[in-house]
Every structure is written in C-alpha cells, then in structure tokens.
Amino acid sequence: MVLSQGPDGRVAIESEGDIVDVRKAARGAAETLGFGVTDVTRIVTAASELARNVYLYASSGILQWRRLETGGKVGIELKFEDNGPGIADIEQAMKTGYSTGGGLGMGLPGAKRLMDEMELGSEVGKGTTVTVRKWLKR
C-alpha cells in the first residue's frame, strides 16, 4: 500500500500485491529523478526482489525512498525495513545460491549488482534493514 509519494515516499509491504506497488513507486521515483530506461529497470528489479524478501521472510515491512543530493551528485535511496527474524549469517546471505526461504538465493547478491551501493543491517529476532542507492550518471 502506497503511504506517500513524490521524490520521497513510503510503501507498506504487507501482501504479495504490495510488491507491485513497490515496483510502481520505485519506477515513478526513478523516472522523476531522470534515470534512463535501463537504470530504471535495474532499480525496479532490485526493489522488487528486496520487497519480496521482506514479504517472504518478515511478512511485513516498509519501503522508504528519498532523493539524494551530495557533492553535486544526485541519486535515489531505497530503504527496506522489517521486524522479521533477521539474518543470522549476513556473509552467507550475500552469496548467490544461498537461501533459507526456499528461493533461488539470488535476491540480495543480484540486487547488489544492479545498484551502486548496498548496506545490510540485521539483528536476529529484531529485524533487517537493507539500504540501496543508485547515482545518476552525468
């Protein structure tokens, strides 16, 4: 469910259908910032995977995105937060082919390759935060 929209906004991830809302929101935000079609596709795909992880592992969570501007650079940041079980072994979770959720184990490493930066914070029993960023190429 889209909670707010624009250069900054939020989407609640509570159902499978919300993954589509995340894709739409990420597309809208990335296009507004001026990303080209291939970068928009990269951002939307990464957002879809990370939203899917939230739904799959934590049942619910939230996406917050914002426009970044620093040192003459413009970019987008997407932050996925959940209060799920957390990730016990982050190093493993970042490896292609490793999954505890019956998936293909592509989500996190794949999303990292599509974006410029990724930060992963997690505490077992508390939740997980995944932040990804992509900068506009001039």
Next chain:
Amino acid sequence: MAAENISVIKVRNILMVTVPPDPDDETISALQEQVLRAMERYEAKGLVLDISTVEALDSFFARTVAETAQMVALMGGRTVIAGMRPSVAVTATQFGLTLGNALTALDMDRALDMLDEMRRERG
C-alpha cells in the same frame, strides 16, 4: 487481489500469450495454469510468450517462466519467449536470471518461424 485477465490464444497448434506489463505473482501463477490447461485441451505443440510489454522481470517471474517452459516440454511442446526489451535483457543478465530451457526470439514473427522450422525438421 484478483489476477489480471490473461488470454491464451490458439492459432493452428501454437498457443500465444501476451504477458501484461507489470504482473503480480498471482497473475504469473494463473498464466502458468492456463497455459498448461490449454496445452492439454488444444493438443498444442508450442507456446509463444510475448513479453514485449514487460518492463521489469524479477526472480519469481523468471523462475515461473522457466518452470512453465519445462512443464510444456514434458507435455510435448516447445516454448519461445519473444520480445524481451533491451533494458530487461541487460538487467536480467546482471542480476543473474535465466529462463531455463525456453528458447528466445526477438519478436512474435520470429518465434513462430522457429516453432515452424522445428516442426518441419522433426517431420
């Protein structure tokens, strides 16, 4: 949330499906089911999945399409994925997505030609 409407069109003994631009998981799963039912009902020999309007595909989409191609193969048919956009091809490759045993073609015309040729070769 209801799955989007999907039409499976049969021409001669080929099934053709146009995948909607931004399908949710339910729609993709429904597509798989409808395709398999149509394979049986029409005794189809091939399937063309037109993804030319699809703007982004993620791992669930890729996995379901790969699975569908394999299921169609078990039922004696070949699957051709047609019309992947350049931006989607770039992203899928960097992400590490593959479409399993499915064949690919630039557009619907070429996909139908491929299936035709294969049928002739097999006699």
